[in-house]
Amino acid sequence: MSFDFDTVINRRDTDSRKWHKYSGRDILPLWVADTDFASPPAVTAALQRRVAHGVFGYGVTEPAAVAEAVVAHCARHYHWTIQPEWIVWLPGLVCGLNVAAAAYGADGDEVLTCTPAYPPFLGAPGNQRRRTVTAPLARRDGRWEIDFAALAAAVTPRTRQFFFCHPHNPTGRVFTRPELEAVAAFCERHDLVVTSDEIHCDLILDPVAHLPLASLSPAIAARTVTLMAPSKTYNIPGLGCSYAIIPDAALRARFEPSYGSIVPDVNVLGFVAAEAALREGEPWRQALLAYLRGNRDYLAAFVAAELPGVALSRVEATYLAWLDVSALELAQPAGFFEGHGVGLSDGAAFGAAPGTFVRLNFGCPRATLAEACARLKRALAAR
Numbered sequence: 001m002s003f004d005f006d007t008v009i010n011r012r013d014t015d016s017r018k019w020h021k022y023s024g025r026d027i028l029p030l031w032v033a034d035t036d037f038a039s040p041p042a043v044t045a046a047l048q049r050r051v052a053h054g055v056f057g058y059g060v061t062e063p064a065a066v067a068e069a070v071v072a073h074c075a076r077h078y079h080w081t082i083q084p085e086w087i088v089w090l091p092g093l094v095c096g097l098n099v100a101a102a103a104y105g106a107d108g109d110e111v112l113t114c115t116p117a118y119p120p121f122l123g124a125p126g127n128q129r130r131r132t133v134t135a136p137l138a139r140r141d142g143r144w145e146i147d148f149a150a151l152a153a154a155v156t157p158r159t160r161q162f163f164f165c166h167p168h169n170p171t172g173r174v175f176t177r178p179e180l181e182a183v184a185a186f187c188e189r190h191d192l193v194v195t196s197d198e199i200h201c202d203l204i205l206d207p208v209a210h211l212p213l214a215s216l217s218p219a220i221a222a223r224t225v226t227l228m229a230p231s232k233t234y235n236i237p238g239l240g241c242s243y244a245i246i247p248d249a250a251l252r253a254r255f256e257p258s259y260g261s262i263v264p265d266v267n268v269l270g271f272v273a274a275e276a277a278l279r280e281g282e283p284w285r286q287a288l289l290a291y292l293r294g295n296r297d298y299l300a301a302f303v304a305a306e307l308p309g310v311a312l313s314r315v316e317a318t319y320l321a322w323l324d325v326s327a328l329e330l331a332q333p334a335g336f337f338e339g340h341g342v343g344l345s346d347g348a349a350f351g352a353a354p355g356t357f358v359r360l361n362f363g364c365p366r367a368t369l370a371e372a373c374a375r376l377k378r379a380l381a382a383r
């Protein structure tokens with residue numbers, strides 16, 4: 001079966017947050033992390049069947065069929081055996097990060113994370129009266145790595161949690177088994193609960209399998225909250241269906257009451273889309289990965305050949321490219337590129353030093369990416 005990722009679908013003046021930001025301006029939005037692709041036909045068909053039913057009353061809060069789809073997906077793709085009762089449903093993973101921040105430790109306790117970090121990693125602890133403490137990733141031979149010495153130096157007696165992102169947004173790293181074992185050992189040594197955000201786990205572009213942190217050993221599973229969702233992969237974040245997988249009953253018991261009735265149930269369409277994506281979306285996902293590999297390679301070659309002063313480490317996963325623009329010495333790189341027709345995310349929001357990085361979302365038709373690259377080149381020529 002073939003799928004079309006080349007057709008440019010017009011999202012201007014729709015309900016798209018990504019495109020609305022630049023409404024009325026000729027700026028290609030390559031910022032927020034959704035793609036410009038239509039979801040798999042199986043997802044659209046399942047939604048159409050559900051919409052045709054016409055009744056949208058309260059849904060089942062713990063839908064067994066969707067939980068079974070998650071259990072089967074984890075077994076098939078990650079060789080990770082989970083139980084349906086370990087799943088806690090969430091309307092979004094940012095919500096999950098906030099719930100996790102609130103669930104463990106007390107006011108003023110610290111949540112440790114590595115920078116650069118997806119911005120809610122930095123903001124969620126403060127929202128929940130915790131403190132964010134950061135340790136930078138190291139770049140060794142052009143590869144982003146966890147700096148365990150920096151992490152250890154950042155731990156204090158008030159550190160209760162580690163927020164981990166794997167595969168990593170924004171660097172695109174897929175951490176290896178030895179790296180994950182070192183993360184597990186670190187968290188065990190310092191008695192930390194780990195919230196492992198694995199939302200990008202089905203978007204691995206290199207030929208390696210996803211290894212959930214919690215699948216490494218019963219010991220690390222007992223202290224891990226794994227956050228996952230089909231939203232990034234199948235482009236359904238607007239339908240809000242995500243989940244935490246928490247094997248340890250005590251950890252789960254602390255997570256659930258902390259959100260109580262503040263967090264709404266997942267809506268019925270979100271469940272329908274998630275189940276269809278997980279059960280029937282695999283051929284489409286494989287085609288998507290092939291397309292994204294092509295985009296990644298196009299972008300990497302373009303950066304190397306046409307964008308002097310810009311550097312990109314290998315993007316092993318995700319459709320996000322973390323571009324080092326520090327050599328350009330721009331005070332506001334995202335603003336500069338916006339002025340030349342490309343909307344990127346400013347690295348400073350991810351904890352990078354101002355003026356050093358921008359993030360580019362290449363989850364778009366090749367023609368859009370090529371046009372954005374041409375604009376970036378013209379922007380550099382105009383400096």
Ligand SMILES: Cc1ncc(COP(=O)(O)O)c(C=O)c1O
Nearest residue numbers: 033092093094118169197199237
């Ligand atoms: C690492 C990571 N976590 C969470 C999210 C957002 O999750 P949600 O839309 O479910 O809140 C994103 C979106 O880009 C992300 O990259």
